[in-house]
Amino acid sequence: MRGDGARASCATGGKGKSGPASAAHLLMCHRFLCQPLTVRATLECLMARLAPVILSQERAASTELVVAEVLNNVAEHAYAGAPGMVELRVCRIPDGLTFEVVDHGVPMPDGTPPLGRQVLHDVPLDQLPEGGFGWFLIRSLTRRLDYRREPGRNRLSFLIPLDPGMALP
Amino acid sequence: MKLVSERHSDAIVMRVQAARIDAAGAIPFKEAVRAGIDDAAARVVLDLSSVQFLDSSGLGAIVTVMKILGPERRLELACLSPSVAKVFRLTRMDSIITIHDTLPADIGGARHAG
Numbered sequence: 001m002r003g004d005g006a007r008a009s010c011a012t013g014g015k016g017k018s019g020p021a022s023a024a025h026l027l028m029c030h031r032f033l034c035q036p037l038t039v040r041a042t043l044e045c046l047m048a049r050l051a052p053v054i055l056s057q058e059r060a061a062s063t064e065l066v067v068a069e070v071l072n073n074v075a076e077h078a079y080a081g082a083p084g085m086v087e088l089r090v091c092r093i094p095d096g097l098t099f100e101v102v103d104h105g106v107p108m109p110d111g112t113p114p115l116g117r118q119v120l121h122d123v124p125l126d127q128l129p130e131g132g133f134g135w136f137l138i139r140s141l142t143r144r145l146d147y148r149r150e151p152g153r154n155r156l157s158f159l160i161p162l163d164p165g166m167a168l169p
Numbered sequence: 170m171k172l173v174s175e176r177h178s179d180a181i182v183m184r185v186q187a188a189r190i191d192a193a194g195a196i197p198f199k200e201a202v203r204a205g206i207d208d209a210a211a212r213v214v215l216d217l218s219s220v221q222f223l224d225s226s227g228l229g230a231i232v233t234v235m236k237i238l239g240p241e242r243r244l245e246l247a248c249l250s251p252s253v254a255k256v257f258r259l260t261r262m263d264s265i266i267t268i269h270d271t272l273p274a275d276i277g278g279a280r281h282a283g
């Protein structure tokens with residue numbers, strides 16, 4: 001199940017690009033062809049890397065969920081199901097973990113991440129949405145969400161706070 | 170994706186034998202549930218005790234299963250891990266679908282695995 005390619009490139013490293021803060025400690029820099037099975041392998045790699053950093057089981061689960069949603073969106077929307085290269089960078093900063101996801105797919109509609117919706121209640125069964133939960137979860141479980149369209153690429157960054165003062169649901 | 174089904178007089182209990190219902194697993198999950206449903210059961214109870222991870226694709230797959238069952242048959246979920254339960258709580262899908270902490274005790278009739 002785990003792709004050897006995903007595993008092999010799991011080591012920290014990468015070029016020292018402009019990070020969010022000089023105090024950032026790079027935990028993971030991982031490039032891979034983004035598809036559902038490679039997303040799964042990447043998440044396994046990520047959670048192994050974060051195990052010593054995130055001590056709360058609940059926060060670990062939220063982190064895995066958010067990164068899954070972000071990467072699945074890249075696979076499904078930015079690359080529309082075709083394999084495309086993604087870079088995931090994860091840094092430890094004093095108040096949490098910063099994530100940066102860069103892809104070379106199509107820009108987000110209207111140049112901004114979707115707001116995400118809560119499920120409509122009291123709608124008939126056949127009108128219940130089968131999708132669209134992803135951005136609601138991402139926005140609920142992250143802070144400092146930032147999206148930039150750069151020439152030929154999308155750059156999405158966000159923080160998952162590990163500071164107990166920055167409450168998440 | 171493997172499901173183990175147990176037929177009761179008024180219900181089918183389906184135990185999902187997978188650790189993840191994610192973007193890679195959502196379609197196999199829907200197909201496995203669809204193949205395991207029969208028209209006689211008024212209730213379909215999904216035992217999710219093995220599932221440790223469910224994302225929005227998995228949530229969408231559960232909604233699809235509800236639609237496949239239609240208004241006359243009920244989908245219920247049981248034995249959710251804390252991380253899976255949280256996805257239902259955050260999206261408020263727990264107000265739309267019945268969720269049991271354990272397998273419901275009121276499922277009657279003879280059991281036989283299928």
